Amino acid sequence: MLPTTPVPHPTSKASDFSETFRRAYRWMLLARLAEEKMASLYRAGKITGGVFLGKGQEAISVATGIALRDGDVFAPLIRDQAGRLAFGESLLDFTLTYMGARSGPMRGRDGNVHRGRPREGMLPMISHLGAMVSVVNGILMANRFQGRLGSVGAASLGEGATSTGAFHEALNQAAVEKLPLILVITNNQYSYSTPNSRQFACADLVDKAAGYGVSGHTVDGTDLADCLKLIGNAVECARAGGGPQLVIATSLRLVGHGEHDDSHYVSAHLREMPLGRDCLTVAESRILSESWADKVTLDSWHRDSLHQIEEAVAYSTREAAPDPAQEDWCAYSSRQLSEG
Amino acid sequence: MCLFIPAIIRGLSLPVSFSLHSELLPTLITYLEAIREALAKALNDDPRVYIYGQDVGFFGGAFKATKGLSQRFPGRVIDSPISEDAMVGSAIGASIQGMRPIIEMQFADFSTVGFNQIVNQAATMFWRTGVACPITIRLPCGGTSGSGPFHSQSLEGIYSQYPGLVVLTPATVEDAYSMLLAAVECDDPVIFCEHKYLYYHLKADGLPNEALPIGKARITRAGRDATVVTYSAMLHECLAAAEELAGEGWEIEVIDLRSVKPLDTDTVLASVARTGRVLAVGEAWPWGGVTAEVLARIASEGFNLLDAPPMRLNAKDTPVPFHPNLWGTHRPTAKTIADALRSLLRL
Numbered sequence: 039m040l041p042t043t044p045v046p047h048p049t050s051k052a053s054d055f056s057e058t059f060r061r062a063y064r065w066m067l068l069a070r071l072a073e074e075k076m077a078s079l080y081r082a083g084k085i086t087g088g089v090f091l092g093k094g095q096e097a098i099s100v101a102t103g104i105a106l107r108d109g110d111v112f113a114p115l116i117r118d119q120a121g122r123l124a125f126g127e128s129l130l131d132f133t134l135t136y137m138g139a140r141s142g143p144m145r146g147r148d149g150n151v152h153r154g155r156p157r158e159g160m161l162p163m164i165s166h167l168g169a170m171v172s173v174v175n176g177i178l179m180a181n182r183f184q185g186r187l188g189s190v191g192a193a194s195l196g197e198g199a200t201s202t203g204a205f206h207e208a209l210n211q212a213a214v215e216k217l218p219l220i221l222v223i224t225n226n227q228y229s230y231s232t233p234n235s236r237q238f239a240c241a242d243l244v245d246k247a248a249g250y251g252v253s254g255h256t257v258d259g260t261d262l263a264d265c266l267k268l269i270g271n272a273v274e275c276a277r278a279g280g281g282p283q284l285v286i287a288t289s290l291r292l293v294g295h296g297e298h299d300d301s302h303y304v305s306a307h308l309r310e311m312p313l314g315r316d317c318l319t320v321a322e323s324r325i326l327s328e329s330w331a332d333k334v335t336l337d338s339w340h341r342d343s344l345h346q347i348e349e350a351v352a353y354s355t356r357e358a359a360p361d362p363a364q365e366d367w368c369a370y371s372s373r374q375l376s377e378g
Numbered sequence: 379m380c381l382f383i384p385a386i387i388r389g390l391s392l393p394v395s396f397s398l399h400s401e402l403l404p405t406l407i408t409y410l411e412a413i414r415e416a417l418a419k420a421l422n423d424d425p426r427v428y429i430y431g432q433d434v435g436f437f438g439g440a441f442k443a444t445k446g447l448s449q450r451f452p453g454r455v456i457d458s459p460i461s462e463d464a465m466v467g468s469a470i471g472a473s474i475q476g477m478r479p480i481i482e483m484q485f486a487d488f489s490t491v492g493f494n495q496i497v498n499q500a501a502t503m504f505w506r507t508g509v510a511c512p513i514t515i516r517l518p519c520g521g522t523s524g525s526g527p528f529h530s531q532s533l534e535g536i537y538s539q540y541p542g543l544v545v546l547t548p549a550t551v552e553d554a555y556s557m558l559l560a561a562v563e564c565d566d567p568v569i570f571c572e573h574k575y576l577y578y579h580l581k582a583d584g585l586p587n588e589a590l591p592i593g594k595a596r597i598t599r600a601g602r603d604a605t606v607v608t609y610s611a612m613l614h615e616c617l618a619a620a621e622e623l624a625g626e627g628w629e630i631e632v633i634d635l636r637s638v639k640p641l642d643t644d645t646v647l648a649s650v651a652r653t654g655r656v657l658a659v660g661e662a663w664p665w666g667g668v669t670a671e672v673l674a675r676i677a678s679e680g681f682n683l684l685d686a687p688p689m690r691l692n693a694k695d696t697p698v699p700f701h702p703n704l705w706g707t708h709r710p711t712a713k714t715i716a717d718a719l720r721s722l723l724r725l
Contacts, residue, residue: 207461211468
């Protein structure tokens with residue numbers, strides 16, 4: 039088996055910002071390259087179902103994943119490869135699930151971005167947007183019942199999900215219960231093909247925070263340093279009993295909704311704006327300008343990431359697909375209730 | 379959402395089977411009280427249990443099913459916002475974390491607002507992840523006079539359609555108690571359909587000490603001429619119809635399914651093997667649903683047992699009407715069931 043943590047955890051103190059930044063950058067890089075590999079496998083017809091990339095959102099995603107710790111819960115969305123890795127998901131969970139392997143966490147029963155390990159705090163998203171937020175709330179309520187204090191829950195959504203009833207119900211519920219929820223909305227300007235002008239009419243999504251009676255924050259989603267600081271603070275605020283934190287990160291989706299989508303509808307004007315910057319390139323420039331690492335080191339990280347991805351893909355390719363004859367066709371935990 | 383006033387149903391004339399205990403004795407326990415006792419026992423016996431729903435706390439719930447429980451079990455009987463989706467979603471999360479939530483929908487009809495969480499999240503959790511989702515969702519269901527289209531629905535069929543859900547439909551005081559306890563103990567999501575029409579009128583001498591397991595039907599009345607398969611409040615209409623036909627010399631066997639999913643096909647087929655004729659009766663709408671499932675199983679697994687085409691009787695295919703004159707005709711009653719049985723016996 040491959041190690042479940044593909045990038046070594048830092049040996050220096052987490053309070054060293056440059057070290058946190060480097061670590062976050064490496065997760066972003068690994069996520070970007072892993073997703074690019076998956077996209078090429080998709081184009082080669084080797085992937086069943088869709089492939090959904092987080093290109094342009096790695097900074098906000100990794101900042102969320104890295105701010106969480108053991109005992110916390112994370113409900114990622116479809117563009118959270120970086121955050122998943124930083125939270126502790128193995129690269130193998132990613133490759134095995136995309137390839138539908140029986141040995142993956144979803145065993146071929148569910149695919150791609152729907153993977154998770156609920157018992158380890160990683161929730162497996164359903165496709166209905168906003169639906170995972172109240173599930174996080176419930177885990178946080180259970181923590182309170184059970185006297186487990188100091189743990190938080192984070193959920194990722196896009197701006198499109200703020201139009202759902204599930205979002206409204208869940209954020210209001212979290213506010214009423216004063217739960218340690220961090221709700222990270224990445225406003226990437228498009229929900230599939232729908233621009234913000236057809237999605238909401240408020241001047242700024244963060245204005246919703248006041249309506250729910252929760253703390254609101256905004257951040258430039260293309261700037262890793264800002265994301266790390268802001269999400270870190272929001273998580274600590276929630277952990278300290280400050281109630282739900284609504285974070286609005288601004289970015290641009292630099293890919294299609296999925297790999298099947300050429301995103302021709304994305305405005306050229308937006309691509310030229312600062313929010314259209316590639317957060318990975320911005321982070322890399324920051325590392326070099328601050329001399330937190332040199333080009334040779336960056337190249338070695340790149341090679342190391344590619345190596346891990348090749349290993350994970352090669353391993354997953356060899357794994358058996360699910361066998362319908364061997365499948366346990368029972369949807370009940372209480373087996374005696376199955377009429378199968 | 380508006381609140382329905384349950385007192386309105388108290389003036390109804392009731393089928394014969396209800397009038398046995400019409401003289402209120404202090405020792406009698408109602409269907410609703412049995413539910414409350416089961417909730418209290420679950421809270422008392424299992425620290426993982428909590429109740430979450432609209433007005434369930436100090437107020438004690440729209441029907442008073444949780445009356446006094448928030449005082450007896452502080453912090454464990456919690457008022458929710460009017461947010462059925464988030465109520466169920468949070469219960470799913472809590473169950474993952476080891477709790478045993480009981481969600482009270484104010485009316486079964488409102489559970490459609492939480493439908494997505496029930497059928498897509500709770501019902502799929504174990505299959506997708508191997509992690510069980512032990513939640514109980516109480517649906518005060520079925521029609522009562524004057525309740526109208528949005529406080530009267532019977533949704534057992536639609537929930538039974540989804541893999542991963544257990545759907546229970548207790549028809550007696552004893553089953554309301556023991557099956558609710560079984561629901562809370564069950565490791566899978568349970569849709570507990572408790573019938574509002576039975577809340578106040580149906581009474582028993584006491585609470586049971588033992589119970590049939592989930593998934594077992596009960597032959598409530600034995601007979602040899604025809605089988606009636608039913609569940610929930612329709613059981614009592616069917617029993618009244620069987621009593622009426624007994625006066626005409628027919629012996630009708632009445633099966634109470636108790637649990638519609640899983641469905642006890644064995645008990646149904648064994649009965650049909652004895653009688654050769656079957657009528658399935660449900661209060662839900664006619665397109666698909668529990669009665670259609672029962673007949674489909676009989677037709678495919680027991681066709682050779684039949685001496686006559688299997689019949690079914692359901693509510694009319696319209697929304698549930700408000701006015702008592704219309705409502706009394708919309709759903710099956712002892713009279714229409716007796717008429718259907720006479721047709722079946724003539725075939």
